[in-house]
Amino acid sequence: MSKDLEIGKKIKTIRKEKRLSQSKVVEKLIQKDINMSRETLSKIENNNRSISAIELKAISEVLNMEIGDFFDEEEPEDLVTFFRKRNFSKESLKEISKFQDMVRILLNHEKIYKGE
Incomplete structure (x- = not known):
């Protein structure tokens, strides 16, 4: 599975855990000078659009997360x-x-x- 697909799912899961609507996240992104529509966020969350590094950084700030939290660390093999x-x-x-x-x-x- 592509890393972008995993990131989209994680954004959606974390956003829901924090009880934020897509519209609220987009409002906060606009305050950070990231011009994103609710539809675009939906596409990212549903794996229909990739996310740029700038967008991911802004979303991580809006969700009060570290960027690294969106990436899985691979388990070392024995x-x-x-x-x-x-x-x-x-x-x-x-x-x-x-x-x-x-x-x-x-x-x-x-x-x-x-x-x-």
Whole structure:
């Protein structure tokens, strides 16, 4: 799925969570010198139009959000998946899995030690 499509859905969801109408968001955008119609906002939210960086910045300010909140951070893949994609042997993958488990245990012990 395109990042623009995801951003449009997130704008719509956040706007609704904040109980703002499209018209109210557009009013606030106009105050920030962003000339956007309610129809244009609707198109963005419904994935029928992409959004510019300037528009996204203004919308994030209107919604009192950070721009980064509109982007998902990709989950890092685990080591086994990483090496499986590179066609390592099953035996190597087992060893990597054991190593990965040891690292997780070590990290958990560190958190316990630090009182987290």
